[in-house]
Amino acid sequence: MPKKQTYADLGDACATAHAMDVIGDRWSMVIARELMLGPRRFAELASAVVGITPAVLTARLRALQDSGVVEQVDGPGRTAYRLTEWGQGLEHVMSALGRWAQQSPGFPVPEGRMTPDGAIVAMRTMAPYATITDWSEGPIRLAIELHDERRPAAAVRRYRLRWDQDRFALTEGADDDPATTVSGDSSAWAEVVFGGAPVDDMSVEGDRRAVERVAAAYGSLGKPA
Structure with missing residues (x-):
């Protein structure tokens, strides 16, 4: 499968465009929401993110780790994922998006x-x-x-x-x-x-x-x- 082009690859230096490269797909913000309160195991995320397949969840977690949004943590008998300090900043983004979405004709x-x-x-x-x-x-x-x-x-x-x-x-x-x-x-x-x-x-x-x-x-x- 060919590598998906980012906005940066297309010559767009806008910070908002970069943000969309990082979290603009269908699943990333939902995964971040489920990690906002603390670490979660893969099985917990697979259950909570309704409709996602294990393969897609694996791919999105890998991409979010590569982007610096999520990190993997190991504990006694468990491997889990959590938001990085930078990833925690998405809570402010969610707040703004939530207020904006409330004005949507489809809400x-x-x-x-x-x-x-x-x-x-x-x-x-x-x-x-x-x-x-x-x-x-x-x-x-x-x-x-x-x-x-x-x-x-x-x-x-x-x-x-x-x-x-x-x-x-x-x-x-x-x-x-x-x-x-x-x-x-x-x-x-x-x-x-x-x-x-x-x-x-x-x-x-x-x-x-x-x-x-x-x-x-x-x-x-x-x-x-």
């Missing part, structure tokens, strides 16, 4: 669903536009536990949300002593947060009001791509 995507990491990354990238004006009820401390109903064998993903007047932090990992835990299907959670679906669609333990405040903050944004 929202009919019958579209979201992976657990996809829903959480969407919350992180849209956080600057989601506001809580009344902090009289105090800061929000929320444990979020999500699974993907399309993939029954996949593990539950756990995340921690810390939100107060001075900080928004949404990270991967279990909360040892959460004030509130919300759990359920990741697409259902995305509908609660971005689509105005009732909180009753999720299982809530603890302060239900914390979940309602998060949903209200995001509610006016619309469901991101």
